[in-house]
Structures are given as C-alpha cells and as structure tokens.
Amino acid sequence: MxxxxxxxxxxxxxxxxxxxxxxxxxxxxxxxxxxxxxxxxxxxxxxxxxxxxxxxxxxxxxxxxxxxxxxxxxxxxxxxxxxxxxxxxxxxxxxxxxxxxxxxxxxxxxxxxxxxxxxxxxxxxxxxxxxxxxxxxxxxxxxxxxxxxxxxxxxxxxxxxxxxxxxxxxxxxxxxxxxxxxxxxxxxxxxxxxxxxxxNAPTKAIGLMKKMLNKSGNASLDDMLEYEAYCQEIAGNTHDYKEGVSAFMEKRKPKFSGN
CATH class of the missing domain: 3.90.226.10 (2-enoyl-CoA Hydratase; Chain A, domain 1)
Structure with a gap:
C-alpha cells in the first residue's frame, strides 16, 4: 500500500x-x-x-x-x-x-x-x-x-x-x-x-486535552476557562466518563473503551 x-x-x-x-x-x-x-x-x-x-x-x-x-x-x-x-x-x-x-x-x-x-x-x-x-x-x-x-x-x-x-x-x-x-x-x-x-486511556478525553493545550499557547485565561467548560461538557457525556465514575465507586480499575 x-x-x-x-x-x-x-x-x-x-x-x-x-x-x-x-x-x-x-x-x-x-x-x-x-x-x-x-x-x-x-x-x-x-x-x-x-x-x-x-x-x-x-x-x-x-x-x-x-x-x-x-x-x-x-x-x-x-x-x-x-x-x-x-x-x-x-x-x-x-x-x-x-x-x-x-x-x-x-x-x-x-x-x-x-x-x-x-x-x-x-x-x-x-x-x-x-x-x-x-x-x-x-x-x-x-x-x-x-x-x-x-x-x-x-x-x-x-x-x-x-x-x-x-x-x-x-x-x-x-x-x-x-x-x-x-x-x-x-x-x-x-x-x-x-x-x-x-x-487503555480515555481516548476522547486525551484528544480534548491535546486540543486544549495546543490552544492555550495563544489564548487568554478567560478564553481557556470558556474552552475548558466546552470540552468538559463533551467529556462528561462520554462512555469513558461513566465507566471512570463507576470504577471509582466500585473501587476497581476502570476499563476505558476510548468512547
């Protein structure tokens, strides 16, 4: 190929x-x-x-x-x-x-x-x-x-x-x-x-953090506070967030799927 x-x-x-x-x-x-x-x-x-x-x-x-x-x-x-x-x-x-x-x-x-x-x-x-x-x-x-x-x-x-x-x-x-x-x-x-x-990490959260860190070099604090809130809304609606919370409550290691 x-x-x-x-x-x-x-x-x-x-x-x-x-x-x-x-x-x-x-x-x-x-x-x-x-x-x-x-x-x-x-x-x-x-x-x-x-x-x-x-x-x-x-x-x-x-x-x-x-x-x-x-x-x-x-x-x-x-x-x-x-x-x-x-x-x-x-x-x-x-x-x-x-x-x-x-x-x-x-x-x-x-x-x-x-x-x-x-x-x-x-x-x-x-x-x-x-x-x-x-x-x-x-x-x-x-x-x-x-x-x-x-x-x-x-x-x-x-x-x-x-x-x-x-x-x-x-x-x-x-x-x-x-x-x-x-x-x-x-x-x-x-x-x-x-x-x-x-x-084996929460891939969507990793990807969002990569975007955030790339953006932060040329952004103000207010810009980043707003962007953090935007990205956290996305991360908070992923399967991996639910799995992470469940694993914490059940005192076990999370099994992140990347979704």
Whole structure:
C-alpha cells in the first residue's frame, strides 16, 4: 500500500515507520504525501488509540532529501512546504489521539520538526536532534520555529537554530525537549510503556486535552476557562466518563473503551 512507510496496528497502537533506511529516512515527495494519507486514515480509525512514529534503521529522519530537491532547481520552497510538509504538521497536532515519537537516531531539519510535533518523545541516548537548516543557508520550517522556543525558551532556541547544534538524547532531556531518555536497548520497552498506557486511556478525553493545550499557547485565561467548560461538557457525556465514575465507586480499575 505504501512505498516508503511501514504501518502496523496492534492492541490500539498504530506504529508508523519511515522506511527509507538507505538514505536515513530522508523525505522525498512520495513519503511526504504517503505520510499525509496515513495520518488522515489513522485519525479516522476508531481502532487506533495511540500512534508511535519512528524510523527504520539507524535514523529517525534526516530531513529533506537534498539529492532529490537538487534535481528541480525551479521548485518553490513555499509551495513545497504548503503542499508537502505543513499539512503533515497540522495533521499531527490536530489528531485527537496522542502521538509518541520513538526517537531511535538522528532527527535533522524537517525530521527534527516531525519529532517536535509529537506529543511524547522517548529518545535513545545516542539519538540526535539538530536544526541543520542554517548549514545550507535556510531557515527553520515545518513548525520548528513554533515548537522549539516553547520547549526551551527563545534564547536557547536561537542558539540551537542559528548554530545548527547537535543535541543528544541526554541533553535533550535536560533541556525539556524529550520526555524520557533511555539506552538504545531499552527504547522499545520505554515506548511500549507509554503506548500501552494511552491504548487503555480515555481516548476522547486525551484528544480534548491535546486540543486544549495546543490552544492555550495563544489564548487568554478567560478564553481557556470558556474552552475548558466546552470540552468538559463533551467529556462528561462520554462512555469513558461513566465507566471512570463507576470504577471509582466500585473501587476497581476502570476499563476505558476510548468512547
């Protein structure tokens, strides 16, 4: 079905693997359009309650495939971003399900942006995040200028982006970029722990909280108080809310269905 993606779903966990290991999962036209389609389909699939995004081989994603880009010297950067990259980021942030980044190796340029667009990042110690745009005379894109300063502050974001600094897993954890850092051999288990939790969590409530937190960065307190009330009305009418209350009253662990 896909040329450059591997997608498997088991127990409510959908794993999307960027699959161009021979070029460190660099992004060409085909894989970006495939990723857009996959994210749209996953967003509509009620059987999926959490997404894991990772890369095949040694890398997570090395960013734009520069060899392919150099073939068309007349290609518009703005057009490429608006058609290929920006829809991916919007789909990721708009998906009403958590997305976990399994950061198994280097995430560079737009690949770094893909990682930052995830809701949870679990990194191997040897993984590297780097905003390499400056090394070829370009600027941040695919959402990095939005995500990075919100994670590390404006001055650190300026340093990381204008110097193209390489940040390993441990450093990224200390900066607050990633949620957890583990040895490479422990990465699968650490990601599974998060995925298993979200696969059994109240999915609609998680999705609403994702929307709320995304909105809060550019909203006033009054805006958020109103939006909280709106979202709570929706959450309070779900099956999972009723199950959560019943489980509390019966002193048992709730069995959330995601509805």
């Amino acid at each position: 896909y040329e450059h993606l591997k997608i498997t779903t088991e127990g409510g966990v959908c794993t999307v693997t960027l699959n161009r290991p021979e070029v460190y999962n660099a992004l060409n036209d085909t894989i970006t359009y495939e990723l857009q389609k996959a994210l749209k389909d996953i967003g509509k699939d009620d059987a999926v309650r959490v997404v894991v995004l990772t890369g095949a081989g040694k890398a997570f994603c090395s960013g734009q495939d520069l060899k392919e880009a150099s073939i068309d010297e007349n290609k518009s950067f703005m057009q490429s971003l608006n058609k290929r990259y920006n829809p991916i980021i919007r789909l990721m942030k708009g998906m009403p399900k958590p997305i976990i980044c399994k950061l198994n190796g280097v995430a560079a340029g737009a690949g770094c942006s893909l990682a930052l667009a995830c809701d949870i990042i679990v990194a191997a110690e040897e993984a590297v995040l780097t905003e390499v745009f400056v090394n070829i005379g370009l600027v941040l894109d695919s959402g990095s200028s939005y995500f990075l300063p919100r994670l590390v502050g404006s001055t650190k974001a300026f340093e990381l982006s204008t110097m193209g600094s390489r940040t390993n897993g441990k450093e990224a954890y200390e900066l607050g970029i990633v949620n957890k850092v583990v040895s490479g051999s422990d990465l699968d288990g650490a990601v599974k722990a998060y995925a298993d939790y979200y696969a």
